Each structure stands twice: as C-alpha cells, then as structure tokens.
Amino acid sequence: MKKLAIPQGYKTTKQRKAILEVLEENITPMHAEDIYFKLKEKGIDISLSTIYRNLDMLQKQGLVIKAYMLNEDKARFGLSSKKNYLICQECKKIVIIDNCPFEKFKEELIEVHGFDILGHSIEVYGICPECKEKIKNDEKPSQENK
Structure with a gap:
C-alpha cells in the first residue's frame, strides 16, 4: 500500500491513518458508517463523529473526496487519487x-x-x-x- 501523507500542520493520528487505510483498501467510495464498521472489525476504537471530523479535515486537505450519488441522501468518501x-x-x-x-x-x-x-x-x-x-x-x- 502506498504511503498517504497527512498534510503539514496536522497530527498523524492512529485514527486518521486507519481511515486512509480503509479507503485505500476499498476500490469505491464508502459511506462513513461503512468506514466505521470496517474499523470496528479491525479492533480500532473510534466513534462515528470522529470519523466524520477526520473525513472533513482530510477532504479540506485534498486527500479525500466527498461524493453524492444520485438518489442517495448520504455522502460517500473516497481517496482523491480514485x-x-x-x-x-x-x-x-x-x-x-x-x-x-x-x-x-x-x-x-x-x-x-x-x-x-x-x-x-x-x-x-x-x-x-x-x-x-x-x-x-x-x-x-x-x-x-x-
């Protein structure tokens, strides 16, 4: 897996790295809830609100994109490289x-x-x-x- 760098000025936390790893492992964009369940399966203790906060920060830094599919009310998140x-x-x-x-x-x-x-x-x-x-x-x- 290629190394995804957290932008300068932001801490590289275990949770941010784990979110990026889940997005890297999955080919297609995911709902925040799906990321939450994947992290729970890996034994990572994280709340859904923490996932949303980190996704927002990662999106602002250009590492993650937020996409809304037609006829869906929830956003999906994916790596900006995909x-x-x-x-x-x-x-x-x-x-x-x-x-x-x-x-x-x-x-x-x-x-x-x-x-x-x-x-x-x-x-x-x-x-x-x-x-x-x-x-x-x-x-x-x-x-x-x-």
Missing part, C-alpha cells in the same frame, strides 16, 4: 475510470475562464451491461454490488 467513476443507477455498481478525460479540458478552462483548477471529480451515471441485459430480459436488477 476520483473518476462510472455509476450504475440500477445496481449501484461503481467502476473507477483510470484514464481521466479532464486533463485535456482543464487547459481550456484555465485559458477561457482564468480559473486556477485545484481539483476535480467526475461521476458518470448510467446503466451497466449486466443491468442492461436484465432490463432487456425484463428482470429486476439486484443491488448486491453496492
């Missing part, structure tokens, strides 16, 4: 997009609008091949791939 996703609206499967198309567009945004781009996240919503096939065959897609 920030571009395809999301199935039927089964909620999430696929990481490795090659980011944004980099080409970024220069145009800077030139046209004069923005200093600090970061980005891309979420593309659609229907995965498995769900398309189930819909085609008139079956109800499952949500087992969350």
Whole structure:
C-alpha cells in the first residue's frame, strides 16, 4: 500500500491513518458508517463523529473526496487519487475510470475562464451491461454490488 501523507500542520493520528487505510483498501467510495464498521472489525476504537471530523479535515486537505450519488441522501468518501467513476443507477455498481478525460479540458478552462483548477471529480451515471441485459430480459436488477 502506498504511503498517504497527512498534510503539514496536522497530527498523524492512529485514527486518521486507519481511515486512509480503509479507503485505500476499498476500490469505491464508502459511506462513513461503512468506514466505521470496517474499523470496528479491525479492533480500532473510534466513534462515528470522529470519523466524520477526520473525513472533513482530510477532504479540506485534498486527500479525500466527498461524493453524492444520485438518489442517495448520504455522502460517500473516497481517496482523491480514485476520483473518476462510472455509476450504475440500477445496481449501484461503481467502476473507477483510470484514464481521466479532464486533463485535456482543464487547459481550456484555465485559458477561457482564468480559473486556477485545484481539483476535480467526475461521476458518470448510467446503466451497466449486466443491468442492461436484465432490463432487456425484463428482470429486476439486484443491488448486491453496492
């Protein structure tokens, strides 16, 4: 696992390191409650409010992204290095997009609008091949791939 550095001016606590490790181990963004249960499974004593506080700090420092999926009322959190996703609206499967198309567009945004781009996240919503096939065959897609 690559080493994720806590930004200067913030203490590298056992809890922050553990949260980052859980996010690194999981391919897709997670709800704070899921992070809480993973940490409990590992025997780490931490409260849900502490997880939220640390996620907020890590997000402000650019290590973590906060994403809201369509039709979900709770945010998901993931490492900022894994920030571009395809999301199935039927089964909620999430696929990481490795090659980011944004980099080409970024220069145009800077030139046209004069923005200093600090970061980005891309979420593309659609229907995965498995769900398309189930819909085609008139079956109800499952949500087992969350």
